[in-house]
Amino acid sequence: MMRRTLPTAAIGAVLWAGCLALPIFLDSAWISIAAIFAIYAIVALSQDVVLGRAGLYDMGHAVYFGIGAYATAVLNVGFGWPILATLPVAIVGAALVGAVFAAPIIRLRGDYLLVATIGLNAIFVLAMRNDLGGLTGGSDGIPGLGVPSLFGLQIESQSALFWFDWVLLGVVLLVMRNLDRCELGRALRYLKQDQLAASTLGVDARRTKILAFALGAGLAGLAGTLFAVQISTVSPSSFVFTESVTLFAIVIVGGQGSIPGVLLGTALMFVVPQIFREFAQYRYFIFGIAMIAVMVLRPQGLWPRARLAR
């Protein structure tokens, strides 16, 4: 396993560093596509923690993405907090909500958990639309977010925002890589392979799964902040159920538990439709065919996780 992952990681690191130079070559539309790619990649990786690694069918992951975005928007626009100060709140807030939601529903199996998370997504969106506590701005959402500033420097230009997003993507990639090696990652792997055996070895299934959910939700919350800053407006329609479905599909299309797979999946599900724009109204018709074709040709995903020693 080590022999395979090390070179991949090294190549990945070089690729990531190379991507940092992208703003020099791209026009402004593609810089924002690349920046939003990084944001969606973080959410997709966080979905992978829950779905691909913990094996929990979470089809409401846009909730945690939304909580991060709303936390930043409410604190920045409503209370004048600097963007970077809202970041920890977004992460911890989303993680806490994730843990609280997960605690009761975690014992549901497979498809029943899936429906429960769909339900949570619907409740979240409706709560935002109904202007919860007079804070969330109803259907319009919250426009007019500020920009982050770091050591007195405003991260305002598109290239600066791009670097901001990509540096944080790099951090998340490191977290994901270390997850494979730490206790939580190992416990998740055992649980996914054989819950009964793992339990007899002393893995606390419930605690491990809730932790995974909280970690996934927290990372999604981080991405939420980045999203809010990038679009400078936050509204309920960005976090609806169909967005959760897309995140779910990214992980399966890319390859569960595989970092390069999830990145490829994000590229396929988010960047390819941008290229397909030429097809106008035929775009998603063709895209639907492509999705079926990918799954039929590569049922394990585009870049499956390296086989682990049993």
Add this chain to the structure above:
Amino acid sequence: MIKKFMIGGASAIAILASGCIAQAAPPIRIGVQAPITGTYADEGQGIEKAVKLLAEQQNAKGGLLGRKIEIKVCDDEGKAAQAAICARQLADAHVVAVVGSYTSGAALAAQPIYARANIIQTSDGTSNKLIARGYKTWFGNAAPNSAEAKFTAHYMVDVRHFKRTAVLTDHSSFATGLADSVVKDVKADHGKIIDKAFINAGSQNFTPVLTKLKSLHPDAIYFSGYYSDGGLIRAQMVQLGIKAAFVGGDANQNVAFGKIAGAAAKGAVIINVPAPQDLPYPVAKQFVAAYQAKYHALPPSVFTLTNADGMRAVMQAIEATHSVKPAKLENYLHHLKNFQGLTGTFAWNGRGKRIGSPFTAFEVGADGGYTIVYPAPSAG
């Protein structure tokens, strides 16, 4: 920026191809940002078709300032993230102005980008948040909720003397905004709002909430949402035996409203600026006829026409100022008085809010046609 195109291969070929005459100038690009796919595809494609039709008509007359108009469309799917990407793409394409988007949410996400790039944006978005920042590039082309709500409250309280009004809305930004304004203005006119209730747009099953409203005995049910739901609400009201009058906001005005409601459509009242075919201006009738001839369908809604008005205003500004400079065009549009729109005569205030919308109340007939019931049509 324009110099870039002069040396661009495409225009060079265009010059060679057109061979002669005064075609040497590069085209004037106008962007359309609209939902071409997804839930609002109908409306988005309507905006695209209307703008392309106007450009085609103008190009047949020799274009603008001797230059052809070129339309560049970007599908924002009605989503904020896509809207931001579209705004950058259209800015990169050096468009002079952008028509759209359809939803307030997508317009809001794109607005700061257009403002920074100094590109005029004209959209049917009516959210108050769109004018809050007072961008000089923003020109809302739909009648603002406030004006419509005032007229609606006046009509319902003073003209029809409704004592008990129930307000029904969906969760969209547009409809909730309009419903809130109507509630406020009806109360200000000393009318009584007995309930404000919600439907799930597109769920089709509105009998539960209507049954509840029935038990409250309203004189009128006001619905601020869209025609596809409005027609069904009217039909289900009649089916449930609700005697209350139906008054609908401007988004109910669509040929499909009468068809969906069927026989129940009769007597429903819709509040809007006059329909193009009822306007005295020949230009409005001509436009709808041309649209129908080209696309074999009526424009999907009044917002197709308000966006067409945005496009027409921009073209008029370019012609009048002999310029495509944003500052000049913005100045012209801000000082434009009595713009002859397809949807009535209007102007813009300093924040880009549409001023002047001659609202009327229509009654839907058994044949699905409209008659103006208020203000009483004057002779001639």
Add this chain to the structure above:
Amino acid sequence: MGTFIQQVINGLTVGGIYALIALGYTMVYGVLRLINFAHGDLCILGAFVGLTMLSGALGGGHPGPALVLLAFVVAVIAISVAGVALEFVAYRPLRKADRLAAVVSALGASMLIENGIMLIWGPEVRVFPSGLLPATTWHVAGASISFVEVMIIIVSVVLMAALYGFVNHTRFGTAIRAAAIDQDAARLMGINVNRVISSVFVIGPALGAVGGLFIGLYYREAYFTMGWTYGLNAFIAAIIGGIGNIPGAMLGGVLLGLFNAFAAGYVSSSWQNAITFALLIAILLIRPSGLLGERVAEKV
């Protein structure tokens, strides 16, 4: 009291439609453990096929119940064919793969059908012709019920009873149940499992097409994004009842219809969906395998 009876009627009508669509989910799931996310779109495709029949033939001047019956027959046949084709292209190659691969394939199929409808029939709201069915409405005890509503409730009940009888009391029904329990064992017993699977993709979409056309006749409008909404509701109904369980799907559909009606009617229309989903999650916490579902180990 009239209001209460009316809300029950409201709930039963839409619940009947949900139940018909939910049966398609639950039958496919029972045999293949596959959530066929394209099912809702297939149903709406049925509505559009029916619409073309109804409005195309109307030009000939023979509206009325006979034409409606013909539209049902054509829609049912067309959607069954589409269902079998879908299984063959998008699901059969994935039968041995991770089950989530087939779920994503289904999502792709949903996108394909939905946008296909938009390309063929346009993005606008399409309206069904009026006067096809009697517009009679009966008013009883302060509540009212229309001919179409009675038709929906009766036909749904009859179809569901027929399906229940077919699955439980015929040879082929036994084969379906056997394949649902253990495909390999069923194959060893001489059951043609591929035929069983194809039959499930005939029956489910056929019932869905009936549901879809009911939607068109009842609400008299159809548009391309509708399939997703109805599909999701029906899927939820199947889950409430215990997915894979036929009476469960019927119970779930009716309960979901009633939840919706009571949430909007008696609690809060602005929170209608949230209330419905909260109830749903509560049911799952009390009965983690749905109301009528059995506690079985999940296939992974």
